[in-house]
Amino acid sequence: MKITRRSLALGGAGLVAGAPLARPALAQNDPIRIGWLAALTGPSSAPAVGFNRGVLFATEAINAAGGVKGRRIEILTRDTQGDPTKAVNATQEMISQLRVHAIWGPTNSGESLAVTAIMARAKMPNIHPCVVDTLIDERRYPNAFRITPSNTQWDDAVRGYCLNRVNARKVAVIGDTTGYGVSAVNASVAGFQRDGAEVVYKANIDATQPDMTPDMLRARNAGAQAIVIWSVSTGMIARMLNTRATMNWDVPFVGHPALSSGEIGSLVERPANWEKVYAIGYRSCSYDAAGNLPPRTADLVRRLQGKVNLQDTLLWWVASAIDAIDLIAKAVDATGSTSNDAIIGNWNSLRNYPGYFGTYSYSPTQHNGFPVEEVVMSAANSARNGAFTLAPGY
């Protein structure tokens, strides 16, 4: 057959016209690709290891049930090792080469600060568990959604507990000398003063300072009725608890989730030194006074039994990762599309979405979807199956 210029032009036009018709058929079999930026190794890997268990559990559950409209979930994981540079490279790879439909992570704020703008330029639907307030900016980053509380929400919860349940009107606010510690202490002090409380002592302590007696003495002499801690340094926290015991002072410690880290248990000189310590926790992952989890969480724990180890991780890490994968899957299910606009639009329309970790509500002007009333304080020394007992007063 002779190929003429006319037949070639007609054939080409036919291909162009037919291409849009063929695309949905291809896309319907395409897996839903989710990028997972996880610091699975390195010094801050513990949360990502927990999150990863939730990611794998949720993915297997969805795929075992036939996927989303027949499409399987495919997780494309990159280990960022907690390094912002590696996170940037992995994000660019996910956007331009792996062509993922949404990204879950990174899992720490340092990495997230480095990649948020990159994802925003690509309009990549992104959901993450990082607490730094500036990571959520609905105008600059309309693609970024937070699944956990923000630092401000943590701060509100700690302040509310001190003022309303401990009834402490004079507080000492102490952090470490890291950027996080300094900014968190300043924000916390401003919050207490705004609510009419008296911050009688404010300090940022070098986390390697071997003796905490000076600061604890100053806090006591100033009349502190509660000590608010903003630090991830377990060594510093344990030294302060040991010093509190040496001083025979029973002031409560309230603050950062690191107060409940298992490392503290091994560093305090006596188990009693870890009493009256209340760390940020979440209602969905807290035991009530009778030792029961909320029914929905209890059901999840039953489903996780034998499949996911909760002994060496935190339940909220696992639960929030399950919610993140579910949120992406449900957005595709609801809109029938994996386009960026469809997923982001679906998330923006969520009202009181019942996840395992929280009840999320997002809108175009509010991407902090975790409700502050679900942030509670936990008895720091009460860990069991990755969950904690509610602090007194609830």
Next chain:
Amino acid sequence: MLASIIASGLAVGAVYALIGITYNTMFATSRVMSFTAGQLGMLGGVFGSMFMLRLGLPVLPALALTLICCALIGVVTEIVAVRPVLKSLEQHLYVLTTLALALLIQHTTAMEWSTEPQPFPRLVNFGSGIWDEKYWLPVVVCIATIIGLEYLYRRTLVGRAFVAIAEDNFAARALGLPERNLRMASYALAGAIGALAGFAGGQLLLAFFANGSLLNFYGFIPVALGGLGNNRGAVIGGFVLGLFQQAANFMVGGIFSSVAVFTLFIIVLLAAPQGMFGAQAARRV
């Protein structure tokens, strides 16, 4: 408050002084300021905790094994980071090589041990309050170490050989002293002294990988204050530093105490560049 300042100030000062002696011991036979000194202190705590708490060894075997391990790391320092750059000391390449090895040690410890502080057990279980063993033990160990070193350098043949190498390397070699072996021995000795610092101060500092850089900084100050190569100066400088730092902690608080320490350090060096107890170096003209 005064008792607390003195107790904790002398304790941390003793640890700083021992790290200062570690610097000096390595410097004496090689003319190299090895920045692995603080890491050896850190490893003293980490090895001690590992042998006693994880492997369940009694105190004395754990101490012996800790000293041996750190002495070996001292020897490795000499072979890997010091010996290759000795021929070009004036280029100060040892800063790079010893810092690189120090970082290697720190990161390996973080990966293999833990990135979180780990507990260090009580050793003799004697004393409480300001007389707790975590305060007096480093002081006792520091005093015992300086007495032991004085004995070694003044009364033993090996010690005198160390001094000979330190005073005039070329003359000592001309006399037939095995310079390389003595240098390795001094690095092993430095490793053991660093280990003692970490072991004795373990209850204060905990077994924590990040202690290495802290000890590198604060262990260097007694050396500068006391005069390079002067162990007695390092001990006095260490105690002065510890007491001043703790007093500043009580008076002005955590962040500002570091500022106060380094301000004092700069003022002393401006007034006496060779250190409080260092001699003016003679220069051949």
